[in-house]
Amino acid sequence: MKLPINDKKFLFLLSAITIVVALEILSIIGIHIPMPYAPFFFAIFILGIGYNVLWNGVKAIIKLKFSSINLLMTIAVIGAFYLGEYPEAAVVIVLYVLGERLEDIGIENSKSALDELVSKAPKTAFVKTENANVAIDKIAVGTIIQVKAGEMIPLDGKIISGETMVDEAAITGEPIAKDKRIGDNLFAGTLNKNGFIEMETTKLSVDTTFSKIIRLTFEAQGNKSETQKFIQQFSKYYTPSIIAMAILVFVIPVFAMQLDFNHWLQQAITLLVIACPCALVISTPVAIYAAIGNASVKGALVKGGKYIEALASIKAIALDKTRTITFGNPIVSDIFPLNGTSREELLACTAGAEIFSEHPLAQAIVDASKKEGFEPHKTEGFKSIMGKGATAKCLVCEDETIYVGKLDFIQETQTIDNEALKIVEQLSAQGKTSVVVSFGNGVAGIIGLMDEIKPDSAAALKEIEAMNIEPVMLTGDSEKAANYVAQQVGIKKIFGNMLPENKAEKIKELLQQYKFVAMVGDGINDAPALAQSTVGIAMGAAGSDTAIETANIALMNDKLSLIPFLIRLSQKTLRRIKFNTIGAIAVKLIFITLAFIGYSNLVFAIAADVGVTLIVILTSLNLMKFENKIVSGH
Template sequence: MEKAIENNKETYRLQGLSCTNCAAKFEKNIREIQTVNDVQLNFGASKLTVIGEATIEQLEEAGAFDGIKVLPENQRVKEVKIPFWKKAENKNTMASLIFLIFGYTSMYSFGEAHLATIFIFALSILIGGFDLFKEGLKNLTKLQFDMKTLMTIAIIGAAVIGEWSEGAVVVFLFAVSEALESYSMDKARESIRSLMDIAPKTAFIRRGHQEMELDVEDIKLGDILIIKPGEKLAMDGEVIKGQSSINQAAITGESIPVLKTVGDEVFAGTLNEEGSLEVKVTKLVKDTTISKIIHLVEEAQAERAPSQAFVDKFAKYYTPVIIMIALSIAVVPPLFMGGDWSEWIYRGLAVLVVGCPCALVISTPVAIVTAIGNAAKKGVLIKGGIHLEEAGRLKVIAFDKTGTLTKGTPEVTDIKVLKGQEANDLLGIAMAIEKFSQHPLASAIIRKAEEKGISLNDYKAEDFQSITGKGARALVNNELYYIGSPKLFEEMSHLPSSVEAEIKALQLQGKTVMLVGTDQDIIGMIAVADQVRDSSSKVIRKLLEIGIQKTIMLTGDNQATGQAIAKQVGLSEVKADLLPQDKLETIKSLREQYGKVAMVGDGVNDAPALATATVGIAMGGAGTDTAIETADIALMADDLNKLPYTIELSRRALRIIKENMTFALGLKLLALILIIPGWLTLWMAIFADMGATLIVVFNSLRLLRVKE
């Protein structure tokens, strides 16, 4: 029975989770439930995972102090958006402000010590700070010193020494600060909510001979989706009928529609623009690409970045130190230096208020949540705060060649007739032999022949024989022809110097040369090259402009081909003739030399190098599980254009995190210095705390504006 409880794992979504301190306390309260073995609370995604057993009632009781609502992960609940000013807590804040204004009116009419003035200020304090006191006093009895405890002590202390007006101002400003922090976190979380709303929740399907509308959770593998023009796809699948342009921006970030025909893969959340389609469902709703993206983005936001780990550790020791400083300021001068108790207690209370670590604690998570959410909407999957920070520190980027800098599909670039044949005859003979071959270069020749309208009926090949590593031969129209590398023909008969010169010239352009001929004569040559992506040179130029020190290509191809492509796209260096193991060793060597190195590849054959690099970046994550799993960052589109944006976003996030920590600590330090001459008032202290929090939050939200 105990084993069953241990293995029981439930995930919930949370509503009303307002601050990092509240999240920590909520998690602690859940751990105290006897049947719970472990808890993982994801503040950024507002998500809770409980290992063990706990009812929703128990969980909501654990979060009652902050009014947290707990919902099963798969329960479809339409979140009612309450306008900012209509929320109950914000109504209380407004009422508190009204009484605060009345209190100051009374103070100027009757004086600060008048009972009417004190009563109005006390009402302002109680209305605006009721929830704060309830929680703060409870914490005080348990000796838990969080933000609300510090505020409660400060406000009660202000009332005790007769500073009712200051106490009321502190309550109002603290309530405003809390409301704005909650609003900004909701704004940051919207990026995930918008991802969750991308795919429809129901779909029209055909199962057997029946057509029906079903919830996506009830759709099975093999069901046929019927997609009309203008509709979004609810599931991943394969087109079995029709053709249409599909806008895949939701998954890949690319707004240009892609033509899909029978046999092509399509994704949930993408938009069918024109034709009607029938799609066979190939993945259940929990396994769709968009579901994986949402899950990985949420997990990424839960993972602590190095700077966040530092802040959390710092805050743990910082709060008790602030309490000790405040106590010393309040007690030491009156006891040992003849100071006035009222004045020094007031200064001690001001230290408590200004010392709240709220801005510092939120400085990192709000920036990371915003950046990762923004990236996901642009088709870039960053799998954690640590990878976001590391990408911002990169100095060198290494690229795989095939399929990354190049298209990965070779094309015939040159056909040269040397003796007694037409160009089409040369291509026809080559096609007839290569139709038996599985080599990628063979498919390039066949594609070119088909493009030229050459029919296999005119070139009949028999007695095909592969010559391992060199080429092939066959009888074509009853004559024996060979096709293969220059090495093959060199072994059969000496190559004329003019032919050697032409071969070398083509190879220096990054092309692979195949000769066609008999055992006596060479009749022609065909050059094939993997075409460079149109975007590659522009991307490399942008990377160098934003400060990447070195761009290097790692390829298994020969040095001449590597150099030709490197020159074409503007790379700093080439490492050629590399096996997968050599790529891994090169990455290790680059890390030793430069420190922070990224590897960009397709995520399949580059897995070892991707794993070894500081940051592994996979291209074409949409539909490729390997790419998503092996890389730290996945560019969902099969396109490098997102790479400079990703580096720029990461650098901006790193800069904003540093700015946030500087603001949070700097503003507090300035306020603490003002204590020495006695210039720091309670309302100035709360203003400094609120100011720091708001600067940090709104500074982080600037990451939503980072453009490609």
């Protein structure tokens, strides 16, 4: 736990605790501050450190607010003072204040990654037309701003001049910097590593991805977990019950049984001190904040404690295919040169024709040709035929005409042999797209393309299955394409040709079957299904406002492997909360029982209460260090 060693108030608190605890130890071994100085000396500590607690306790008495923990503390301190237990009264208050301060530190630490970013985020940007720095909240969309190497990018936008590497860890959690060139998107709050760039802003400062992350993370406190809500309700009834029990512990032995007044008053006060539910009340919020803080550092924006809790119960995960399991970008998967055409001629000629097209399949073929070291041939007379294909004249291969497109388009002018038909059928059965190529004399070759599967998809889904969670694919793509990708990544339940409303209906069915179901999608066409599920998770949300707004959890990078990590983190968080809660209640029950039978001890009660509170805070904060490691055996 990172303590604020430069905080003067905290250092003063630690110094006071050291003095009071030392004096308490001395009083136990028989060395006391002489009268009449002792009450005044300890009153200075009590009022100096605990004035807020005592004042809130007095206000609670006036308002008859018996559910206030501060009321418990005030009664305990007054009672201890009455008994002449001055060191104990001081120890009670200073250690209670320490517990409260440590809770604040716990919550601050769990948010520290974002706090640090907020403080570092630029407040101004250098506007080119003004030739001066302008406050970012005064900069309109479409403004050209300049960013030097080593500076934080102040607003969302696109590069219009220059190239650089950008560290996007603040947004995506990715530690490796990304190459950025003209036309690439930039996010506010990320770091320009090494190049001078000019960028055109695309969002106002309040609408940037970075601003949304900060706002939604701090708002996450409102989405309290069910455990948190239960404990807060429990506290309202618990405190007045303890006050009533303390009165009974004092009244019955003293007035009904004529037993020693001071002894039973001490037992009643001890009961009040140990019963303060500090550890119980903070067991959930510190753990939840630590888990949310850890997730945000890894690039996952969790919108509240209830979603951390819900993830631990998930029994099935529905996943969209495109841009979730796959990148959503076609790549060349198969190359079949036919009728004596060489691989180089097939790729270089086709790439030469396709270089003029903006279609994603065309760009994939150009990229494949260059990747294999074949420079696209020079062509002229490019003509695109909508929905069918394209033609162009190659200037390298004896002015031959290149025909590129669907099988039907090529069949209009060329004879298709059985071998070509079989290859097209084979690719179709695998859910791949066929691009048929002709140089004006039969089929020169066939190029197969498929949606590129993300490298971590198969491992992530295997890990999800190892947790006894059923992965289900819901996709708008064809059954064949869905089946092929499902086979590659190990998904057995597949539903293809689904419109957004079909996905939402399927989620309802899965909820009836599994009760707790997560939906993972890209947040645009998947919005209805994300909203319908127990937990909606948006993939690659950095560029999508819809995803950040719709989902309960937004993964700022494209990593499917974050999902099993988040499930493990949520399960660990719930186990930690249960351990903390049971431990806190057990210690309280022991000392409450001892108080009832007259054997409790104020010093031990205080030590136990503060000890449990410290353990709860430290074990909860340890969730900040929980790492994204695959569990052995998975």
